[in-house]
Amino acid sequence: MDETIKLLNKAESGLSGTIVVPGDKSISHRAVMFGAMANGTTNVSGFLPGDDCLSTIACFRQMGVAIEQEGDKVTVEGKGLDGLKEPNGVLDVGNSGTTIRLLLGVLSGRPFHSVVVGDDSIGKRPMARVTAPLRQMGAQIDGRETGNKTPLSIRGGQTKAIEYTMPVASAQVKSALLLAGLQAEGETSVTEPQTTRDHTERMLHAFGVKVTTAGKTISIQGGQSLQAADVVVPGDISSAAFFLVAGCIVPGSRVHLKNVGLNPTRAGILEVLKRSGAKLSIDEQVTTGGEPRGDMTISTSELSPFVIEGEEVPTLIDEIPVLAVLATQISGTTIIRDAEELKVKETNRIDTVVGELAKLGADIEATDDGMIIRGGKPLTGGKVDSHGDHRIGMALVIASLCANGPVELANIGAISVSYPQFFEHLQSLQ
Numbered sequence: 001m002d003e004t005i006k007l008l009n010k011a012e013s014g015l016s017g018t019i020v021v022p023g024d025k026s027i028s029h030r031a032v033m034f035g036a037m038a039n040g041t042t043n044v045s046g047f048l049p050g051d052d053c054l055s056t057i058a059c060f061r062q063m064g065v066a067i068e069q070e071g072d073k074v075t076v077e078g079k080g081l082d083g084l085k086e087p088n089g090v091l092d093v094g095n096s097g098t099t100i101r102l103l104l105g106v107l108s109g110r111p112f113h114s115v116v117v118g119d120d121s122i123g124k125r126p127m128a129r130v131t132a133p134l135r136q137m138g139a140q141i142d143g144r145e146t147g148n149k150t151p152l153s154i155r156g157g158q159t160k161a162i163e164y165t166m167p168v169a170s171a172q173v174k175s176a177l178l179l180a181g182l183q184a185e186g187e188t189s190v191t192e193p194q195t196t197r198d199h200t201e202r203m204l205h206a207f208g209v210k211v212t213t214a215g216k217t218i219s220i221q222g223g224q225s226l227q228a229a230d231v232v233v234p235g236d237i238s239s240a241a242f243f244l245v246a247g248c249i250v251p252g253s254r255v256h257l258k259n260v261g262l263n264p265t266r267a268g269i270l271e272v273l274k275r276s277g278a279k280l281s282i283d284e285q286v287t288t289g290g291e292p293r294g295d296m297t298i299s300t301s302e303l304s305p306f307v308i309e310g311e312e313v314p315t316l317i318d319e320i321p322v323l324a325v326l327a328t329q330i331s332g333t334t335i336i337r338d339a340e341e342l343k344v345k346e347t348n349r350i351d352t353v354v355g356e357l358a359k360l361g362a363d364i365e366a367t368d369d370g371m372i373i374r375g376g377k378p379l380t381g382g383k384v385d386s387h388g389d390h391r392i393g394m395a396l397v398i399a400s401l402c403a404n405g406p407v408e409l410a411n412i413g414a415i416s417v418s419y420p421q422f423f424e425h426l427q428s429l430q
């Protein structure tokens with residue numbers, strides 16, 4: 001456990017300045033993976049050098065892929081799918097759910113054996129959502145709880161296509177099955193209950209692979225090969241979210257965020273902020289590799305409470321912890337429902353958000369599938385804990401900016417999973 005404690009004080013004046021948002025975590029993972037599976041050299045710029053994406057690089061290096069990384073620049077020397085070699089040690093995904101689930105999809109099609117492990121948090125997260133359909137495709141997978149929990153062992157190769165209706169809305173499950181389907185005999189189709197982030201589909205297309213989407217069904221023909229492509233990773237809207245909320249709730253703020261990914265399957269937070277009445281201007285600029293990006297400016301304003309439910313949930317799932325912080329500062333009742341997926345993230349994010357914000361005096365209640373927040377009252381100081389969950393840690397830092405007393409935050413080390421420069425960027429606005 002990381003014991004570091006940071007003492008945080010209320011922001012004394014409005015936040016102001018410009019932040020160049022670091023690379024998107026979902027897209028950075030995929031750029032490394034697809035580059036490793038492709039033929040040729042893939043140059044990635046704007047890569048996120050966070051712990052999770054570094055775990056992805058480490059796993060593919062162990063399979064014999066030459067990958068150079070310096071800051072946000074990565075070069076991947078792909079030798080095609082057959083260039084991936086049997087690892088002679090265990091593959092360690094650290095804290096990263098995206099790494100393990102997409103990797104299982106890749107490994108299902110490879111004719112060798114591997115063992116995949118992760119940290120304590122990964123050891124609690126459900127893997128049957130990917131291992132069950134991958135077994136149906138022919139992969140041999142075992143692990144604790146007969147293949148639901150790490151460590152997992154996998155022997156792939158000789159897989160056949162499936163038509164699969166996903167019981168949960170998860171881009172990680174969809175992506176794992178598409179990556180297995182790419183290597184299987186026949187056409188694999190995946191139907192999702194709600195549209196989830198489509199970075200895999202967009203990037204496969206950029207790597208020369210045909211993927212078709214018809215409504216909520218995504219199909220891929222096995223046997224296609226990937227051709228190396230340069231990837232310019234947009235900034236992560238999930239990281240921008242912390243400063244969007246800070247700009248809303250710290251009186252007198254005006255924050256400019258540059259290079260933010262605007263993929264509509266990820267941008268639900270912008271819709272919530274708009275309907276809540278935020279002063280938000282968005283200047284969409286370019287699209288590279290199928291991913292739109294732009295700059296935005298947010299200023300403090302009077303906001304109304306909001307409801308998040310249904311199809312919108314997957315478009316902002318990782319932003320819910322910080323949106324809960326926002327709701328504590330809005331008079332009236334905010335309701336978040338249909339978000340039971342929060343329970344299987346790095347922590348149970350319904351419990352950790354509700355438990356930690358309550359310690360700062362928030363009027364917040366957990367429900368089976370979300371939370372109810374009665375906002376508009378100032379937060380107090382107190383001792384809180386990230387529980388090793390990067391998004392909880394950063395959400396609590398943002399909460400401390402409007403707390404009427406010092407906030408002590410334990411386990412801040414987790415923040416480097418997705419945003420190593422978070423404190424530096426926050427200080428630059430103060």
Ligand SMILES: O=C(O)C1=C[C@@H](OP(=O)(O)O)[C@@H](O)[C@H](O)C1
Nearest residue numbers: 026098169170171172173317318
């Ligand atoms: O595909 C991805 O890159 C991700 C998908 C989401 O998870 P689920 O697929 O479990 O919803 C999200 O929470 C995670 O941070 C990244």
Ligand SMILES: C=C(OP(=O)(O)O)C(=O)O
Nearest residue numbers: 095096097098318345391
């Ligand atoms: C849930 C997250 O990531 P992962 O599933 O990749 O661990 C996240 O970044 O909030």
